[in-house]
Amino acid sequence: MEKTTTLFLLFSTLLLTTSLAKDLCHKDDKNTLLKIKKSLNNPYHLASWDPETDCCSWYSIECGDASVNHRVTSLYIEYGKFSGQIPPEVGDLPFLKYLAFHKLPNLTGHIQPTIAKLKNLTYLRLSWTSLTGPIPEFLSQLENLEIINLSFNNLTGSIPSSLSSLQKLEYIDLSRNKLTGPIPESFGSFSGRIPNLLLSHNQLSGSIPKSLGKLDFDQIDFSRNKLQGDASILFGTSKRAWSNIDISRNKFQFDLSKVMLTKTVGRLDLNHNGITGNIPVQWTKSDIYSLNVSYNRLCGRIPQGGDLQKFDSYSYFHNKCLFGAPLPTSK
Template sequence: MDKTTTLLCFLFFFTLFLTTSLSKDLCHKDDKKTLLKIQKSLNNPYTIISWDPKEDCCSWVSVECGDATVNRRVTSLDISDDPASGQIPPEVGDLPYLQTLIFRKLPNLTGEIQPTIAKLKYLRFLWLSWNSLTGPVPEFLSQLKSLDYINLSFNKLSGSIPASLSLLPKLEFLELSRNKLTGPIPESFGSFKGKVPDLFLSHNQLSGSIPKSLGNLDFNRIDFSRNKLQGDASLLFGAKKTTFCIDLSRNMFQFDTSKVNISKTVNRLDLNHNGITGSIPVQWTELSLQFFNVSYNRLCGPIPKGGDLQRFDSYEYLHNKCLCGAPLQRCSEDSSNQALSLKFITRIN
């Protein structure tokens, strides 16, 4: 065997030995201690019951680590679909390199959102939904400048929405639906520091008018449904915007649809159960709609023919003042006269 072959064999076996030795515990010892404290704090839930102190914590279920070869730091913790009981362990704040934190579908997870989360300066993805969390949406979230995703839906959070959330420079998704939030939509939401995020605030008890500043933004997806919002919501529309989905259903909005131009990019439009007046514009026949509902309003006049408007059944048009035409009943002469009167009154006003 020549010297080159001998050297290559030596390097191969040395590398194999080194890799085997190091792979026994690549996880940083402080992170491992912290994870074991979290396990104990949650009463050793079934999902993570397999965590073994003798094994590398980077190999544990629900845990991910960074790419460094030695002393890898925990970057992701995902505990979901478990009867785990207790509160969010304060020790989560002692995982300094955490980028993703998920506590989801833990119905027995109670208490307020843990303030030690404010220590996680690298956190990008925060998903705390389908739990039983109480208390406010914390102000400290605005300190986490790396956050681009926040989902706190399906909890029992109360109080107002912090205006400071608009200060997050990388935020792309904000989901606060199905809580008990009150008060108005913050005026500051008309001036997000970075990209305009997808905004989901449905199924709360929000009140007041939509801030005029929101009219200057080009939202991709927006859902304000099932609140107590009122006033003119037409400012959210615009022919030059790139909105894909807009749901304003089951509020107390009042505006004239005949004056509203909607972007051709709109795919889902839900306006049911409001006090919306006017007629359905012919321009709406240009939309490629997968979902559409204008029922339980005060719309009048014939439904324009063409596009996708006749593809939906009568349910999406029911209980309006004098709306007619397919898929509803044929328009009578009285209906046409009412529609003309309505347009005349609208022009005068």
């Protein structure tokens, strides 16, 4: 009798647990997600989004714990073949912290304005899509944003200066778009921490704002744009160790002889510009992980010592009158 009672209690507990698990998903969030699925024409990619099951168990969905009543906190849709625009219903998931539409080449239209309603959002990734239009100003209203990744799209227009008001921002990737205009002057006055700044493969023009020279960036990638002028303000012995700076394939012109490096340097890529002068002897005192100064107008002997000879000739060739190892000896 006792054994039967014990089995009955275990079975009842299992049923209760299963029932509770099935009801974890908040009904408002489930209804919103089903609308998103319908807006995307019910793709097979979202076949697990079955109204008879718990939405917290669906593919591409994560829910928070009991402290937020198991509300949907993450929506990550990637590698699907469906077409259309970002569903406006994404703005009706008030507890969403993480939103990503990634590797969706048939996703079109502008960045959805209802995203402005997601005040808890910390991570926004809309990448490798066919999104068009400008980077919206409303992003600066999302005060909890830590990461913005809008890379590999067809976005146009200028970069909103208001992004610098986001105090929690750690990372901005706007690379591989069709953005024009200058780098905003306001980017030299981020009100919070200083984010990694990736703006490569666009059509940005003008000079680097002098205000950026006061900041200590960990990673900058301004490569493959139409930027010009003096980029030496980005360097200095007081800058952060292990910084990664790529300003290659622009129109920068400055004297490299005056550029001093910090003790430890990550990746330094200056190729395909109009940089003059010689490589400073001070660079032999820095630990340099990766270097490329090719296709410039440098002259003089490559200083001997340090890390400068560990790179192959590719790092130095096609300069005006640069010579010395590892460049081959001219005959």
